[in-house]
Amino acid sequence: MxxxxxxxxxxxxxxxxxxxxxxxxxxxxxxxxxxxxxxxxxxxxxxxxxxxxxxxxGRTATIGLVVPFVNKWFFGEVIDTVESALRKAGFDLLLYNLGDADGRARFFELMPVRKRVDALLVASLVLTDEEFDQLTALDRPVGLLGLPRPGFLSSRIDDDASSRLAVQHLVSLGHRRIGLIGGDADDPMRFTPPLHRRDGYRAALADAGIEWRPELEVLGYFTPEGGAAAAERMLALPDPPTAFFAESDEMAYGALRTFRRSGLRVPEDVAIIGFDDQPLSEFFDLSTVHQPVAEQALDITLRLLATITGSTEADGGDAVLETEVVVRGSTDASRSVI
Missing domain, CATH: 1.10.260.40 (lambda repressor-like DNA-binding domains)
Structure with missing residues (x-):
């Protein structure tokens, strides 16, 4: 007994x-x-x-994590990293998957985390001033993943600058007609990558003196199927792109399938670069932008824990982690491993 x-x-x-x-x-x-x-x-x-x-x-030993989706690679990596770090520290994870616009509105109206968590981590959401006010009213430490805000802890990459690097790589290879396979910047969930990566693409074109053509921007909705359809649509244009920038590796995978079915050689006939450097990207021989997803999630989690426990002096402010263009065979045949 x-x-x-x-x-x-x-x-x-x-x-x-x-x-x-x-x-x-x-x-x-x-x-x-x-x-x-x-x-x-x-x-x-x-x-x-x-x-x-x-x-x-007086503590719950629990940290809340708010994500717009759970069925996308980025957020799966974030959840896994945060949960592992909290478990090692003796803390629990309380996950809130918003799912859609109604779920988001309900969360910020009711704030179900109130009195249930010691801190809150919000991942990759573009928040309104009203939503920030709701978070401030919790009177708990709040961390932001992917978005800076004065007065809040944050950890992120520079999506705009990273996308510029990707497009600049294509420009350096001589491409002038560069298509964008993007996410929906008008998605009511308003998560950050579709906005910032599109801005980086357009800025890189302007830097190179390339006229922006709206027909060369097609939504791929962050899925392989969407990427395949977007590539097919742009290849059907009278003056199709010779290169593509996909805002995620998943969309690039779909575009590669379209190129193959169209009989196009990669990168001789058409080049493509993605974003994320997911584990499968090496097997697809895909050039991409490597972003340190786990490192971002771990950084903000450890700083939140330090703020709660006072075990060490918490490092506040905005942490911007470095990205890197990884060149593989989809843009440079000499780098191909296939």
Whole structure:
């Protein structure tokens, strides 16, 4: 039979409150009493309830994570990294998948995390001022993944600058007709990559003196199927692109299938570069922008934990992690491994 705190109190000859204070190391317990309580707990193999300990400390030992989707690679990596870091620190993860615009509105209206978490991490959402006000009203530390905001901890990459590098790589190879396979910048979920990566694409064209052509921007909705359809649509143009920038590797995978079915050689007839550097990208021989997803998620999680526990001085502010263009066979035949 598992010993209870009442058993420890009876054996030590003290009250339950005294046992609780002694086991928590509070200073208002005499040394002899503390020794007696510790001895009784040891003899009975008493293990304190983690839930009770959390209540006594005034903390939940839980961090909330808000994501717009769970069925996309980026967010899967984030969830896995955050959960692992919290588990090692003795914290739990409370996940909120918004899913759609109604789920998002409901979350920020009700704020179901209130009194349930010690901190909140919001991943890759472009937030309104009203939503930021709701987060501030929680009176809990809040971390942002993918979006900076004064007064909040944040960790991210520079999507705009990283996309410029991708397009500049295509320009350096001599391409002037460069298509964009993008996400929906008008998506009501308003997550960050479709906005910033499109901006980087357009800026790189302007830097190179290339006129922007709206027909060379087609939505791929961050899926392989969408990427395949977007590439097919642009290849059907009278003056099709000779190169493509896909805002995610998944969309680039779909475009590669379209090129193959169209009888086009990659990169001799058409080149493509993606974004993310997912594990499969090396097998697809896909040039891409490597972004450190796990490193971003770990950075913001550890800083949130430091803020909560006070174990170390929390490093506040905005952390911007580096990205890198990884050149493979889809843009440079000499780099091909296939």
């Amino acid at each position: 598992v010993a209870s705190i009442e058993d420890v109190a009876r054996k030590a000859g003290v009250s339950i409150a005294t046992v609780s204070r002694a086991l928590r190391g509070l200073p208002d317990v005499a040394a002899t009493t503390r020794d007696r309580v510790l001895s009784a707990a040891s003899e009975l193999n008493y293990v304190a309830s983690p839930f009770a300990a959390r209540l006594a400390s």
